[in-house]
Amino acid sequence: MGYTVRQVIKVMEEIAPSYLAEEWDNVGLLVGGLEDEVRKVMVCLDVTEDIVYEAVRKGANMLISHHPVIFEKLRSLRSDVGRERLVYLLARNGIAAYCAHTNLDKVSGGVDDVLAARLGLQDVKPLSVDQRERLYKIVVFIPKGHEDRVMDAMAGAGAGWIGNYSHCTFQINGTGTFMPLEGTNPYIGQQGRLERVEEVRLETIVSANRLDRVIKAMLEVHPYEEVAYDVYPLANRIEKHGLGRIGKLQHSMLLKEFVDKVCNDLGVSNVQVAGWRDTEIQTVAICGGAGGSLISKAYSSGAQVFLTGELKYHEAQAAAELGMVVIAVGHYPTEVFIVQELVYRLQKAFDALKYEIEVFAAETMSDIYKKVGR
CATH class of the missing domain: 3.40.1390.30 (NIF3 (NGG1p interacting factor 3)-like)
Incomplete structure (x- = not known):
């Protein structure tokens, strides 16, 4: 099975949402395409010529760096001039480059x-x-007896987390009505007959970067053919x-x-x-x-x-x-430790998703400053 840059980015958005980046920053996918294939990901602090050649040698299809390979405006794409040469080499060798900069600082x-x-x-x-996490409330209506399964799936995908508490929901019993029409295959009821079902209204909170994943998890375990749910943007935001x-x-x-x-x-x-x-x-x-x-x-x-x-x-x-x-x-010593942390978190996420993507740290990273003299 092939995996894409888009899928890797989705995981990175959960680790360091791009909306947290400063306005002046340049984060996200800087070289390559969303549907490019990814088998190996190499993580580094800076994209240098040595890093690019290491990626080529090791068969990495994607680089994830802390510092952006493109920051100032490029006026050309030459193969023999500084920063432009790096972008040229990445594109020529089919290596996507993704950056998480000030968003990775803040998160x-x-x-x-x-x-x-x-x-x-x-x-x-x-x-x-100076940034606040965007929050949503998701409300879903569940036939009584299935609420725990749906709640567990949503919590497992990242909903209902408040501080050090998980599975934070509010639930209330009520009656749901619906009439299955021609062409439906209802879990409960018959076509053409109005049904009244004892249901549970479950509501919980979810951050913007986990919303899609939570909805998908909920839909996968919900017994209904057509699920009734609502998503509300919230004004209260967690300052973290x-x-x-x-x-x-x-x-x-x-x-x-x-x-x-x-x-x-x-x-x-x-x-x-x-x-x-x-x-x-x-x-x-x-x-x-x-x-x-x-x-x-x-x-x-x-x-x-x-x-x-x-x-x-x-x-x-x-x-x-x-x-x-x-x-x-020194700039490098205060940031370099994030590389191994990213390798660990990415590999853990890929393994949980059953993505056969290898993640490793670049070995040719080095501080641009060298100590010389007496």
């Missing part, structure tokens, strides 16, 4: 949550909530997505101890620190990549230190003037 379980977990932060929350994270260390430590911990946890030999002073650290704000825009938010949220990948000189200077300690680890 629960994404870049910033993986970074927070790596540092051992507890009670982690988004630092800046946003850039950056803030959390607490298991126990307080001096800044020097925390810097040593950062180097050990993230596998780096040194970091840049602005606003250094002999202070105890307990509350930590973080942002993978370039998080300079969140310094004020980190300060007002009560963090003693803000850790990110890279900062502009004047951003670090402004933080020091606020009395905020900032640590710049």
Whole structure:
């Protein structure tokens, strides 16, 4: 059986919905077509020439990257010029390229949550909530006796999740009426006769990115030939997505101890620190990549230190003037751990769907910066 880029994207939309991306960002399918065949998926942080050639060698039909291979406008598609050459090589070798960037930064379980977990932060929350998850209420009418089966199917597909509670529904008994007409094959009743059936009205909540999957799961187990159900958009939204994270260390430590911990946890030999002073650290704000825009938010949220990948000189200077300690680890070390997480989550999802698609991490990934000198 062949599998397509469209099917892979549907899984990625559940992991990191594209509607969460910043307006300036360029996410989604950037090279290739929705109906292109996929047998192997390679996950990487950046799309480089080495990455493309590795994909070719290993027979990968699709790349999933964190950073977009196309960001600035392309004015040509030459085979010998920088970024244009990468796109040319992908297209020439029939490799689709998909990007999950700021949407993967913001979403629960994404870049910033993986970074927070790596540092051992507890009670982690988004630092800046600027996107809200779109929610729907789905209502379905079920003949009495079948409600548990339908509820389990919908919950298994992702409906009825509120915080750490699953199977959250409201159910009420009532009477449903219908008249089967010519050409029908009713589960209950006879053609041409009005039927009154004891039914259960079941209603539950579902996020936008799981709505189609929940409806499909419900229809597959519902006994009726024609199912009566309603879908309502909701104004109340769960505020759980946003850039950056803030959390607490298991126990307080001096800044020097925390810097040593950062180097050990993230596998780096040194970091840049602005606003250094002999202070105890307990509350930590973080942002993978370039998080300079969140310094004020980190300060007002009560963090003693803000850790990110890279900062502009004047951003670090402004933080020091606020009395905020900032640590710049390097862009690559704060984001690279999402690659293995994506490999794991994608393979788990494909296995559950019985998709025979192999997922693996690129081996030729590397930090663009190299440490040289004494």
